[in-house]
Amino acid sequence: MAELTLDRISKRYDDGTVAVDELSLDITDGELMIFVGPSGCGKTTALRMIAGLEEISDGELRIDGEVVNDRPPKRRDMAMVFQNYALYPHMTVRQNMSFGLQQAKVPKAQIERKVTEVAETLGLSEYLDRKPANLSGGQRQRVAMGRAIVREPKAFLMDEPLSNLDAKLRTEMRTELARIQGELGTTTVYVTHDQIEAMTLGDRVAVMRKGVLQQVSTPRELYDAPANLFVAGFMGTPAINLISAKVDREKLVLPIGEVPLDDRLRAALDKAERGTPLIVGLRPEHLFDAALVDDANARGVTFQTRVHVLEAMGAEYYAYSALEDPAAADGLTSSADDDREPVGRRRRQLVARLSIDSTVCERESIELWFDPRRLHIFECETGNRLTDSVR
Numbered sequence: 001m002a003e004l005t006l007d008r009i010s011k012r013y014d015d016g017t018v019a020v021d022e023l024s025l026d027i028t029d030g031e032l033m034i035f036v037g038p039s040g041c042g043k044t045t046a047l048r049m050i051a052g053l054e055e056i057s058d059g060e061l062r063i064d065g066e067v068v069n070d071r072p073p074k075r076r077d078m079a080m081v082f083q084n085y086a087l088y089p090h091m092t093v094r095q096n097m098s099f100g101l102q103q104a105k106v107p108k109a110q111i112e113r114k115v116t117e118v119a120e121t122l123g124l125s126e127y128l129d130r131k132p133a134n135l136s137g138g139q140r141q142r143v144a145m146g147r148a149i150v151r152e153p154k155a156f157l158m159d160e161p162l163s164n165l166d167a168k169l170r171t172e173m174r175t176e177l178a179r180i181q182g183e184l185g186t187t188t189v190y191v192t193h194d195q196i197e198a199m200t201l202g203d204r205v206a207v208m209r210k211g212v213l214q215q216v217s218t219p220r221e222l223y224d225a226p227a228n229l230f231v232a233g234f235m236g237t238p239a240i241n242l243i244s245a246k247v248d249r250e251k252l253v254l255p256i257g258e259v260p261l262d263d264r265l266r267a268a269l270d271k272a273e274r275g276t277p278l279i280v281g282l283r284p285e286h287l288f289d290a291a292l293v294d295d296a297n298a299r300g301v302t303f304q305t306r307v308h309v310l311e312a313m314g315a316e317y318y319a320y321s322a323l324e325d326p327a328a329a330d331g332l333t334s335s336a337d338d339d340r341e342p343v344g345r346r347r348r349q350l351v352a353r354l355s356i357d358s359t360v361c362e363r364e365s366i367e368l369w370f371d372p373r374r375l376h377i378f379e380c381e382t383g384n385r386l387t388d389s390v391r
Contacts, residue, residue, distance in 0.1 A: 001029050002063050002077075002154035002187050004050065009059035011045050011211075019045040021211040022059065030185045032178075034202035036192055037234070042211035043191045044159055050189060051157050052076050063154065079148035083160040085140045087132040087147075093119070094128040097146045104151075114150045121180065122146050138169045145180070155187040162197065174200060195235050199223070207231050229279060229383035232376060238284045238318060238351045244325055245280040245377070252375075254280060255325045256303040256350075259372045268377045268386040277380035284318070286374040287352035289360060290367040300371045305350065310362040316353055319360055323350040 004027040011020040020042040027033045035043035048054040050061060052073035060067050068076055079100075087096050094115055101111045119125045122142045132140055141161060148156055162170045162177075178201055181188050192198055198205045199219040206216040207230075215227040219235075226232035232240050245254050247269060252259040261269070272278065290302045311318040325348050352368055360366050377386045 001185065003027065003029050003065070004155065004187065004189070005060075005062040005065075006046070006050070007060040007062065009046075009049060009061055010057045011042070011049060011054060012057040019211050020049070023208075023211075023213050024059075025206060025213065025216060027187060027189065030187055032181050032188045032190060032201060032203045034190050034192060034198040034205045035208060036195055036198040036205055037208035037214075038193060040210075041208040043193075043208050045211075046208070047157055047159055047189060047191045050155075051078055051080055077154045078157055079151050079153040079155075081144050081148050081156065081158045081161045083163055085132070085144045085164075087140060087143055089132050092129050092131055093124060093135070093143050093146075096132070096143055097150055100147060100151050111150075114152075115146075118146045118149045121149075121183075122176075136169075137165050138173055141165065141173060142176075145177070149180070149184065153186070155189065156181075158188065158190045160192055161190075163192070163194070177201065196237060199235065205235075207234060225388075226281075226376070226385060228385060229281075229378045232281050232378070232385070236283060238353065240281045240283050240376075241287075241323075241350050243280045243282065243323065243348075243350075244380075245278040247278070252278075252280070252372075252377075255323060256305075256368075257301045259301055259375070262372065264373065264388060265375070265377065268388070271386045272379055278386075279378045279380050281376035281378060282370060282374065284351045284353040286370055287350075287354070288369045289354050289358040290369040291359070292355060292357060293369045300369050302367050302369045304365055304367055306365045307360055307362055310360060314356075316356055317358060317360060319352045319354055319366070321350050321352075323348045 006023050006025040008022045008024050009020065010018065010022050012018050023046055035046060037043050045054055049056050052071065056069050061069055063076065088099065091099065097115045097118065098111045101114065115128070119128055122145065124139065124142055124146060127135060127139060132143070135143065144161070162173050165173060174197060190201060202219055204216060205219055205222055207214045207222065209230050215222060215231050222231060222235050226235060229242065233242065243254055243256065245252055247253070250261050252261060252265060259265070293300070305321040305323070307319045307321050309320040354360055375387065378384060379386060
């Protein structure tokens, strides 16, 4: 196991493209660190620099305190699991898993013992004499993981290892991977574009955008206290609702209603320059069918909206409606997309995640309720969050 320190590491290509810009991160011994972000954000490049497959342009990479910038991959003692499995088709599962150990001239008896133990852990014992062509996608991915595990490296580096699997198998493998990493306790760096994987797998998650680290924290903290609009929009399914807002005396005025300023909101607005455009974030699960809200706790804001699309998810509904937001044309906001997106569209989508007990119907109006204490407030131009954490 190992501690990894990324000290302002950067990657610049000959044409001037900056893939990673001064990334600083401490990955502790035994931690499962997730790099997440949209395509082109620099997460895979960062992983390849850790592995030694990409040269570091600036900064230092340290393993257990020792600078390894110039150390070749084979001397970094790290095992990489790729998206495409990279198995040898002419070899059996046993041969694939043992190949690296054979190259390292590990004694045959020790190789057999390690392969047997790891195969049992991964549920591959009965497939050891099969070739990859006779395995399912999930089994092939477990073989790729097994080949890395038998080496007992200082760290695992995983580059979107589950992206080629179907949705059901991906969920199963995600659970299996978390269990195995927890049992082994090996430092793991895992790259994905899937924020659900990031939220469910990681001890901590590093969110990247255009080569720049946006925020690193626990999944819960990223969700409850996103540092900026990009993180807020990227983390969470369905995505957070982003709505333009302005202050009018002692009220926050939104297209869906007026919110009296409590101490928390007033403190947030004090951080912003007077007159600066604002964006309010409201998670879909913080919108409720007003008919189901207990009157004793109904210290919130209600508004009417017409549901255009209703998705029945079994245990809940996703209700989509159009939001008329004429003030949106006054500013810009960073969404989960990788580029700043003008919000001048007057009609925007609002989504509510409602209880299955709701009587909501498609193409009918519904009264929704929300608690103002759940609002996130962001500066429109910088994207920075102004409000404290909400729980």
